[in-house]
Amino acid sequence: MRLLYSRSPWLLLSSVLCAACFQIREPEPADAASDWLAPTQIDILLANFTTAVQRLNVPNYERCFSGPGYRFVPDPTAAGTAAALFANWSVSEERDYFNSLRRRTAASATHQLVLTDRRDQFFTADSAEVSALYQLRVVQQDTAFRPALLEGNIRLLVRRRNNEWKIAGWRDQRTSGQATWTDLKKYFITR
Numbered sequence: 001m002r003l004l005y006s007r008s009p010w011l012l013l014s015s016v017l018c019a020a021c022f023q024i025r026e027p028e029p030a031d032a033a034s035d036w037l038a039p040t041q042i043d044i045l046l047a048n049f050t051t052a053v054q055r056l057n058v059p060n061y062e063r064c065f066s067g068p069g070y071r072f073v074p075d076p077t078a079a080g081t082a083a084a085l086f087a088n089w090s091v092s093e094e095r096d097y098f099n100s101l102r103r104r105t106a107a108s109a110t111h112q113l114v115l116t117d118r119r120d121q122f123f124t125a126d127s128a129e130v131s132a133l134y135q136l137r138v139v140q141q142d143t144a145f146r147p148a149l150l151e152g153n154i155r156l157l158v159r160r161r162n163n164e165w166k167i168a169g170w171r172d173q174r175t176s177g178q179a180t181w182t183d184l185k186k187y188f189i190t191r
Contacts, residue, residue, distance in 0.1 A: 035048070035051045035052070035055065035057060035060060036048055036060050036063065038164060039064075039164050039165045039166070040163055040164060040165070041165065042120065042128065042130060042158055042165050044165070045064060045158060045165040045166070045167070046115065046130070048060060048063070048064055049061070049064045049167070050113050050115065052064060053111055053113045053136070054110050054111050054112060054113055055110055056098070056101070056102040056105055056109075056110070056111065058095060058098055058099055058102060061094070061095070061098050062091060062094065062095045062098075064166065064167050065091045065094055065166060065167045065168075066091075066159060066161070066166035066167065066168045067091065068090070068091075069168060070090055070091050070094075070167065070168055070169065070170075071089060071090070071169050071170075072086060072089040072090075072093070072094070072169075072170045072171075072172070072185070073086070073169070073170070073171040073172065074086045074089075074172055074182040074185070074186070075152060075172045075173050075174045075180045075181075075182040077174055078172070078174060078179070078180045078182035078183045078186065079182055079186065082186050085186060085189065085190075086182075086185075086186075089185075093185075093189060096189060097184075097185045097188045097189040098188075100188040100189065100191045101138075101140060101184070101188045104140045104141050104142040104188070104191065105138075105139060105140045105141060106139070106141060109139040109140070110139070111136060111137060111138050111139060112135075112136070112137040113134065113135070113136050113137075114134065114135045114136075115132040115133070115134055115154070116132060116133045116134075116135075117132060117133045118130065118131070118132040119131045119132070125160075126159060126160040126161070127157075127158070127159050127160070128157075128158050129155060129156065129157055129158070130154075130155070130156045130158055131153065131154070131155045131156075132153070132154055133151070133152070133153055133154075133175065134150075134151060134152060134153070134154045134181070135149065135150070135151045136149070136150040136151070136181060136184075137149050137150075138150065138184065142187075142188075142191065144187075145184075145187045145188070147178070147179035147183065147184075149178055149179075150178060150179050150180055150181055150183065150184055151175060151176055151178045151179075151180070152172055152173055152174050152175050152176075152178075152180040152181060152182075153172075153173040153174075153175050154170065154171075154172065154173075154181070155170070155171040155172075155173065156169070156170055157169035157170070157171075
């Protein structure tokens with residue numbers, strides 16, 4: 001019995017110290033990562049991309065792109081006199097324009113992105129180009145940007161690294177008289 005009492009202060013002290021080792025943290029917002037799936041296939045990458053665009057999930061949108069080598073090539077007619085704006089367009093500009101768009105969109109609003117007529121062309125086992133027609137319906141509150149429907153051809157250069165596919169390049173191309181994704185990026189990067 002004496003042995004038990006002599007160890008009690010040590011047990012109490014060690015349990016208090018152990019409790020300090022485990023700190024409670026704030027939970028992540030519900031939409032931050034819950035929609036994300038490891039993009040081990042191109043289809044999963046495109047699903048992550050589509051979901052991030054529709055729900056305006058900036059962290060997941062940014063996760064779709066690969067680092068320093070990423071480039072966006074705008075539709076030349078939509079870029080117009082602002083072509084220099086896109087000269088060094090990288091992942092940080094993707095994030096900035098998307099954040100600006102999100103800030104000007106009601107919290108309950110969602111966009112609608114539909115990709116059709118998709119074609120994949122593999123260059124190697126870890127590199128491909130995905131080409132598809134897109135229709136993007138945007139719901140935002142900035143009345144100076146009027147187009148609600150954007151459409152064109154999206155050509156994504158995708159690469160696999162560490163068994164995950166990422167977008168390494170993006171070329172936008174006009175296919176009709178509608179506004180394009182380039183128009184959206186051009187407007188919201190400066191807002």
